[in-house]
Amino acid sequence: MIARPSAVLDRLPLRRLPLRQRVGVAFTLVSLVVTGLFATVTYNLASSYLVDRQVDAATRQADVNVRLIERALATNPDGSGLDELLTGLAGEPDTTVALRRDGTWMTSGRDVDLAQLPRPLLDLALSGTGARQRLLVEGIPSLVVAMPMPDGAVFVEVFPLQRLDASLRFLGVVLILGVAGSGVLGLAIGLWAGRRALLPLTELTRAAGRVAGGDLAARLPEGSDAELAPLVATFNRTAENLEQRVARDARFAADVSHELRSPLTTLVNAVAVLTRRRAELPPTAQQAVDLLDGDIQRFRRMVLDLLEIARSDTLQREPEELGELVRGAVAIRPGDRRPAVDAPGSVTVPADRRRLDQVLGNLLDNADAHGGGALRIGVSARAGRGRIEVDDAGPGIPPEQRAEVFERFARGTLANRRGDGNGTGLGLSLVAAHVHRHDGAVWIEERPGGGTRIVVELPGVTG
Template structure:
């Protein structure tokens, strides 16, 4: 499963955290392995060496006892004393038979090579599992072909080693988790400037050209901050120049446009007196002049930079009032089951709703339903039309300026200016809201506007 999710696909902050965790795992794992090997080797060797020295002393006692009493009188008592505890087994092979004391053990389970080595005069020892219990077997030669065997349990040593291993394992696990947390914190701190940069870039993309990065005293970050703020200043100045240019041009066009509109109105009144060819020219001129006038007004609205005058407004009442004022036939269904209040600029909000209805009239056969509902911390407006809908790959493009020509083939030629939805997006962004298009259940398009607010 991990092979299907390459590490490089993780966010950089998570990759830093994973790197910290892996380094911590490697370091503490190596330390734990070395500690385990050294500690286990030391403890086992200490136990084996101590047991061997003790066995050598026990053999000397047995030899002195046999030297004094060759017939073995008192030997059983001596072996019982040498065993000490019921867990230790002491065995003496003499004259072809075994004499044992302590824990009862089947001596046939002892390795033959180990006993043969001791019979040949070479002390031998071996760790093995006897009747489910880890044990140390020490075999020592005795005069006259005798054999002394001592079996000591190692379960306490084995338990201590398991306890040490558990401590080291959980220590490595805790160190890995700590490394992961430390890496996450370090990555978050290290990437904080990039996070602030992304947020500032997002605010700029949303239309807030006043967003800037705070000054930094870091020698590596200061050039980046300065460059970003300088480029943002240049972008803001350019946008302001473009807006002023559009406003100046639109303002200068209003007077001649007014003259043209009045002149066309005069021609419209005397249309019947004109020949058919001239009547057709007047009709075309009338449509283009009015469309040109709407375009100029929209450009003026887009170029306006006055502040928002926010007041609490109930969306359901605004929708009902706007629909009644437009006098549309048929009247779209208004679905506003509960009051929803949002702080908004009334003039801009009216224009948003009006442009959405105009768009539905021009490209979707008219609005079928206007829904108003509450979302957590937001108010939602939905405008449904009965048109052919908009392909998913074109839904973002319709909010761009002058996108009408691109969509004329799929949405019909409604005579729009191509600025209506662009103006909607601009006003919604200034209210810190969102606007998008989705498919209406049953076919058609649904334009959704969400504005910060609350249910009233």
């Protein structure tokens, strides 16, 4: 079975990198390929040019030396004065000149074992054809030039190539460093270009995050890019429609709750009168009054919670010490069964006292109604955030349902599992709303040893 190309690409390590890094890697690879090819071509052309010049110069020098030796032999056929001539022709200390005449070698300059020279090179010269070859002579890069002479003589000159070799090595190092530098520069340019190209997506992600966090006024800035203009317009229009819809829903809930307060007050007062005269009623009527009183009280709490959720007034933030706040909330709880307060240190955060009192009250009410009562309230500071933990004695909440309990009217989904179902289903929803207005977070964990732990974190710890 042949794998799809997209599936193969998805398995490549490069596909797992963020888009900005993939752009940077792409720029780096392109830069390395281009500069690598340029460096390779430059090195080959430069080395060929320098070597050819050196070889031509050495060949011309050897040809001149051969003519000088032929002129000296024409003047002195017995070979007198050749030693001095060869010494003068040697020139540099690392240069070697040698003359093979009548089966005998005469040398001058750097001492070289002529037996190490390639035999085919000398055979070509003996046959009347000049030859040259680059090789290592006793560890030194050299150019060996062999020139034929009259009467079967052979002239050999060994030119050192250390300077040429050092120049080529230096050129190679410079080109390699240039390629490496171009790779680093390509990576930097790629990351910069990726950041610039992804800037609209970054702004979109930031704005979407603000909307998801409850800031419905977040908008994307208008730009001059014609390709991005439709995206910006669509996002801003969607955010504006969402803000208007949420505002309408909040106004509707507030209006309904407000309109219900007057008849609700009448019902509460009427039930209170019936409750005071409960003893005068027959048993069936007494049971009906008790049921009516419970439902009216629940209805009253629901209306008050809806009004609180719909309120949009600003927070009155003041420094509040969480440990003191928790102790006060526990102290006013009815009954003798009160949770232990674990607040060893002072943790102060900027908060709205009224809303925070309501958060604690609702958490304790939730624990009493659905968790067998609160066992412990912990207060601590972690990473600059104040942390409140409320542990209960209940059976716990399955992980897949922990996010649902913060939804409005979520009581019904858990009523058969956690408590008698007398709550309004708005308590934890109101907790989440108040905590998010403080730029905090609330979630549910499993309490060590079993049960539920609801965690509230608020930013801005000052002590």
